[in-house]
Amino acid sequence: MISAGVAGLALTAVICGCSVPAAPTTAPWPYRIAAIVAVSEAPSWLAANPATDTIYVAGGIGNVPKSGIIGVISGRTNTVQAKIPLGRALGGVAVDSATNTVYVTGGLNKVSVISGQTSAVEATILVGRTPGGVAVNQLTGTIYVANNDSGTVAVISGRTNTVTKTIPVRRSPFGLAVDPRANTIWVTSEASNTVSEISGRTGAVTATIGVGNHPTAVAVNPVTDTVYVANLDSDSVSVISGRTNKVTATITVGHLPAGLAVNPVTDRIYVANAASSTVSVISGQTGKVTATIGVGPQPHGIAADPVTNTIYIASAVDNTVAVLIPCQEPGRGPARRRACAARQSAGIHRGDPAGVTGQDVVLLD
Numbered sequence: 457m458i459s460a461g462v463a464g465l466a467l468t469a470v471i472c473g474c475s476v477p478a479a480p481t482t483a484p485w486p487y488r489i490a491a492i493v494a495v496s497e498a499p500s501w502l503a504a505n506p507a508t509d510t511i512y513v514a515g516g517i518g519n520v521p522k523s524g525i526i527g528v529i530s531g532r533t534n535t536v537q538a539k540i541p542l543g544r545a546l547g548g549v550a551v552d553s554a555t556n557t558v559y560v561t562g563g564l565n566k567v568s569v570i571s572g573q574t575s576a577v578e579a580t581i582l583v584g585r586t587p588g589g590v591a592v593n594q595l596t597g598t599i600y601v602a603n604n605d606s607g608t609v610a611v612i613s614g615r616t617n618t619v620t621k622t623i624p625v626r627r628s629p630f631g632l633a634v635d636p637r638a639n640t641i642w643v644t645s646e647a648s649n650t651v652s653e654i655s656g657r658t659g660a661v662t663a664t665i666g667v668g669n670h671p672t673a674v675a676v677n678p679v680t681d682t683v684y685v686a687n688l689d690s691d692s693v694s695v696i697s698g699r700t701n702k703v704t705a706t707i708t709v710g711h712l713p714a715g716l717a718v719n720p721v722t723d724r725i726y727v728a729n730a731a732s733s734t735v736s737v738i739s740g741q742t743g744k745v746t747a748t749i750g751v752g753p754q755p756h757g758i759a760a761d762p763v764t765n766t767i768y769i770a771s772a773v774d775n776t777v778a779v780l781i782p783c784q785e786p787g788r789g790p791a792r793r794r795a796c797a798a799r800q801s802a803g804i805h806r807g808d809p810a811g812v813t814g815q816d817v818v819l820l821d
Contacts, residue, residue: 487737487749490766491534491779495527499770499777501546502715502757504531505572507553511759511768513777514546514560526560527777528575531764534779538575542568548590548632550599552614559599559612561587567601567610569617579617583610589632589674593639593656600641600654602629609643611659621659625652631674631716633683638698642683644671651685651694653701663701667694673716677723677740684725684738686713693727695743705743709736715758719765726767728755735769735780751778 497515504511509531515524524542526549529535544563551558556572565587569579584603587610591600597614602625609629611621626645633642639656644667651671653663668687671694675684681698686709693713695705710729713736717726723740733755737747752771755778759768767780 486783487747487767487780488783489749489751489778490781492752493529493534493536493777493779494775495529495536495770495777496539496775497525497527497546498772499527499775500756500772501549502759502768502770502777503549503551503558504759504761504766504768505551505553505556505558506761506763508556508572509761509764510537510572511761511777512549512551512558512560513757513770514549514562515772524562526558526570529768529777531761531766540570540575540577542577547586547588548602550590550592552592552594552597552599554594555597555614557614559590559592559601561590561601565603567599567612581612581617581619583612583619584608584622588630589643591632591634591641593634593636593641595636596639596656598656600632600634600643602632602643604628604630604646609641609654623654623659623661625654625661626650626664631672631686633674633676635676635678635681635683635698637678638681640698642674642676644674644685646670646672649687651683651696653698665696665701665703667696667703668692668706672714675716675718675725677718677720677725679720680723680740682740684716684718686716686727688712688714691729693725693738707738707743707745709738709745710734710748714756715769717758717760717767719760719762719767721762722765724760726758726760728758728769730754730756733771735767749780751780752776 501514511529513527524544526540528538547561558570560568567581584606586605589602599612601610609623627647631644641654668690670689673686683696685694710732712731714730715728725738727736753773757770769778
């Protein structure tokens with residue numbers, strides 16, 4: 457039988473067209489902040505391109521920026537490599553790593569299509585009112601956009617950069633995620649406390665599932681066919697089986713969980729808790745929180761790079777992106793945690809920021 461980790465490696469390699477290293481076998485892991493990258497424009501949305509080791513940062517929650525600048529961060533150096541001005545308030549951001557194309561939603565009811573190679577805007581696509589969440593199925597070359605005030609999901613062809621279909625969903629759709637293997641799309645409804653499944657083949661809503669209060673973010677592990685929904689006002693994450701379309705567990709996390717990311721290679725789920733200023737780490741295998749990590753104030757956006765096993769967390773208050781990595785030190789429990797803290801304090805890893813201590817790293821085992 458092929459393990460979930462091996463399957464995750466294979467699927468990630470197929471989707472991004474890149475080489476993926478073997479997943480670590482020890483768990484749970486301590487974590488440490490490897491770098492804090494200063495950006496601008498109240499960063500609230502993140503997307504990682506594992507094929508190019510590049511992270512894209514956009515604003516949009518709370519202190520909405522007016523100039524609309526996309527920050528481009530190098531995952532190799534943890535520095536801002538470029539700033540792409542779009543001249544409008546920004547919403548969600550997603551990357552098609554197969555084509556190296558970036559999609560950004562935001563003001564004026566538009567989606568900007570940006571070349572990852574040149575950072576040039578290649579197209580601007582008109583969608584519904586107040587577009588927010590955006591996701592890409594890299595196997596079909598299709599982009600999906602949640603139009604919050606229209607109550608619809610726009611379907612865009614990545615080949616023609618045109619809207620091919622508009623799908624009515626429940627009121628106030630916000631978060632979006634795609635399962636490329638099942639060719640399904642998952643969209644949260646903030647107003648109805650539900651998440652809907654859409655067939656990528658037919659464009660029909662095939663299921664609507666009740667979750668917690670004010671569901672915002674949604675993420676999918678295509679290897680385990682599991683969907684995770686952050687319930688902002690319930691301080692919880694709903695776990696849904698993609699096979700049965702039923703909630704199988706509800707996991708308590710920090711206060712006001714606003715962002716979600718999944719690493720399908722390691723089967724870890726990362727939750728940005730805005731009011732707690734922490735990230736909760738959930739084991740997909742056990743459904744339990746294995747670590748809680750202190751990060752910058754009011755984290756919203758969060759992204760996982762499955763190739764480097766690096767997590768990026770955007771803090772909209774202090775205009776930074778924290779770079780989180782597993783600390784692979786020997787041993788378990790307190791001994792390993794102390795070793796991780798000592799290594800972080802010594803600053804021997806690239807880009808370790810001054811003033812960040814091992815107290816930011818909490819391991820529950």
